Amino acid sequence: MNRYGFLSMNRFVLICYALLLSSQVQADFWREDLQVHGFLTQNFFHTSDNNVYGHSDDGISPGLTEIGLNVSYQPFDRLTLSAQGLYRRAGHVDGGVVRLDYGIADLNLFNSQSSNIGIRGGRIKVPFGLYNETRDVAFTNPTILLPQGIYFDRSRSLLVSADGGSLYADHHTEYGDFFFKFNLGMPLGDNEEIRSSILGPSASGDFEANPAFATQLSYELDGGKMIFAVSYMDLTLKYQPSRGEVLSSGSTAIRPLLFSAQYNGEKFGLTAEYLYRWNHYRDYGVVPNFKFISESWYIQGSYRFIPQLQGIVRYDTFSSDIDDRGGQRAVSNGLSNHIAYAKDWMVGLRWDITSSLMIRTEYHRVHGTAWLAQADNQQQSNTKQDWDLYALQFSYRF
Amino acid sequence: MNCKVAILVALLSVFSVSKGNAVEVVVNQSVPVQTITLNKIRAIFTMRQKFWPGGEPIKVFTLADQDPIHKKFTKNKLHMFPHQLRRVWDRMVYSGTGRAPVVLENEQQMLDKVANTPHAIGYLSKEPENEQIRVFVNE
Numbered sequence: 001m002n003r004y005g006f007l008s009m010n011r012f013v014l015i016c017y018a019l020l021l022s023s024q025v026q027a028d029f030w031r032e033d034l035q036v037h038g039f040l041t042q043n044f045f046h047t048s049d050n051n052v053y054g055h056s057d058d059g060i061s062p063g064l065t066e067i068g069l070n071v072s073y074q075p076f077d078r079l080t081l082s083a084q085g086l087y088r089r090a091g092h093v094d095g096g097v098v099r100l101d102y103g104i105a106d107l108n109l110f111n112s113q114s115s116n117i118g119i120r121g122g123r124i125k126v127p128f129g130l131y132n133e134t135r136d137v138a139f140t141n142p143t144i145l146l147p148q149g150i151y152f153d154r155s156r157s158l159l160v161s162a163d164g165g166s167l168y169a170d171h172h173t174e175y176g177d178f179f180f181k182f183n184l185g186m187p188l189g190d191n192e193e194i195r196s197s198i199l200g201p202s203a204s205g206d207f208e209a210n211p212a213f214a215t216q217l218s219y220e221l222d223g224g225k226m227i228f229a230v231s232y233m234d235l236t237l238k239y240q241p242s243r244g245e246v247l248s249s250g251s252t253a254i255r256p257l258l259f260s261a262q263y264n265g266e267k268f269g270l271t272a273e274y275l276y277r278w279n280h281y282r283d284y285g286v287v288p289n290f291k292f293i294s295e296s297w298y299i300q301g302s303y304r305f306i307p308q309l310q311g312i313v314r315y316d317t318f319s320s321d322i323d324d325r326g327g328q329r330a331v332s333n334g335l336s337n338h339i340a341y342a343k344d345w346m347v348g349l350r351w352d353i354t355s356s357l358m359i360r361t362e363y364h365r366v367h368g369t370a371w372l373a374q375a376d377n378q379q380q381s382n383t384k385q386d387w388d389l390y391a392l393q394f395s396y397r398f
Numbered sequence: 399m400n401c402k403v404a405i406l407v408a409l410l411s412v413f414s415v416s417k418g419n420a421v422e423v424v425v426n427q428s429v430p431v432q433t434i435t436l437n438k439i440r441a442i443f444t445m446r447q448k449f450w451p452g453g454e455p456i457k458v459f460t461l462a463d464q465d466p467i468h469k470k471f472t473k474n475k476l477h478m479f480p481h482q483l484r485r486v487w488d489r490m491v492y493s494g495t496g497r498a499p500v501v502l503e504n505e506q507q508m509l510d511k512v513a514n515t516p517h518a519i520g521y522l523s524k525e526p527e528n529e530q531i532r533v534f535v536n537e
Contacts, residue, residue, distance in 0.1 A: 224444075225478070
């Protein structure tokens with residue numbers, strides 16, 4: 001079995017045991033200033049064509065595993081220290097290592113009966129849209145695959161967390177609650193998927209991120225029955241070409257602006273997000289400087305038949321260049337035109353067996369290949385424009 | 399006339415029955431607040447309001463999501479649903495930006511914890527007969 005195959009049984013049992021032990025520790029040695037939580041998710045994928053998270057085409061890939069363990073400790077009333085370790089294995093993109101997902105010192109500077117202001121330092125999750133800060137925690141996500149036009153999995157490391165500082169403020173009024181975050185830090189991403197998503201499959205140099213900022217303003221009514229949010233990020237990646245490469249040391253600036261709206265009723269839920277992203281490529285030498293705009297949006301409806309059983313439907317669309325929706329530029333670069341877009345219809349069913357155990361399944365009908373990972377699909381010319389995806393997920397948390 | 403009186407009596411008894419079934423928000427006697435608004439109580443149970451007006455840290459206790467008293471509490475006292483509250487807590491817990499309340503196993507434990515923890519807040523299905531606990535009145 002290759003290294004991307006299923007976790008060896010011994011390792012899996014060991015991890016489960018460790019998780020159970022730690023939940024035991026929490027129960028037995030609970031102290032009010034220390035909290036321990038965690039999760040374990042295993043996913044299975046099958047596709048009619050193209051590969052996701054390993055070899056899923058005409059087979060079943062167990063290639064996406066997420067295990068997290070976090071601790072929060074409050075040494076003083078106004079100071080909270082928290083950290084989360086994340087093990088993630090994702091097909092041929094990520095062979096599976098344990099990383100520090102976040103490590104935060106949170107200092108509450110001001111607290112009145114209606115407002116909070118504070119600062120955070122360390123490795124901080126990036127606030128972006130409704131789901132980014134907890135994107136690897138299955139229980140907090142609406143579906144197994146987040147809408148990929150906005151929550152790209154292949155270039156996720158730019159979005160997951162950043163090393164730096166953050167200012168946050170919230171204000172509670174009779175007319176709703178306001179939340180504001182401003183983060184400044186170094187994004188963690190410099191991997192091959194990001195390179196290929198920006199410069200195409202033939203580039204071979206290295207990307208390095210400049211300090212970037214991310215900010216979010218959100219407004220919630222009735223404790224989250226209605227949510228509105230605006231998120232904006234500004235990040236620049238510098239390219240170091242490898243020896244003999246035709247590209248020179250250029251840079252790419254990416255500025256996504258994201259609008260989010262959500263209604264959470266007792267049974268019915270409705271969510272929509274709209275992404276408008278400016279991209280600016282400079283100084284790559286053989287490629288002229290150019291700017292283009294990417295766009296993505298989705299609309300998602302959910303219904304709780306009973307509190308434990310939820311059905312979900314979503315339509316998600318992405319265009320990498322709104323002036324070239326058909327992908328003519330890709331064709332002129334020798335690639336298939338369908339790498340420039342993706343439209344995804346999905347239906348799914350989620351069953352919360354207990355509050356800490358969940359199983360769900362979903363079906364996607366996809367038109368386009370824009371968010372396929374190159375590592376799982378080495379020959380772009382072999383990818384198919386129209387394909388089906390089936391997914392199954394088991395998740396445990398405490 | 400008799401008919402009207404009968405209806406009135408019936409209505410009153412319905413109201414008194416539902417009042418008897420209602421959930422009460424309770425606090426430890428040390429809490430320096432007598433009444434509270436819906437906004438404040440939401441801010442406390444969504445773990446966003448962390449201190450009482452005097453600066454004392456608030457200790458929040460809750461029951462499991464599927465507990466009938468918890469469901470009644472979220473619906474009647476917060477005007478929310480358990481899954482909305484869960485969403486808020488999970489977001490904070492798994493992003494390192496906040497902490498979840500302490501989940502207790504049953505109402506008896508809730509009574510003991512609120513009675514014995516200074517600055518604690520929780521809820522009970524009936525008015526407690528315990529000098530350490532006081533019922534919060536909605537403003």
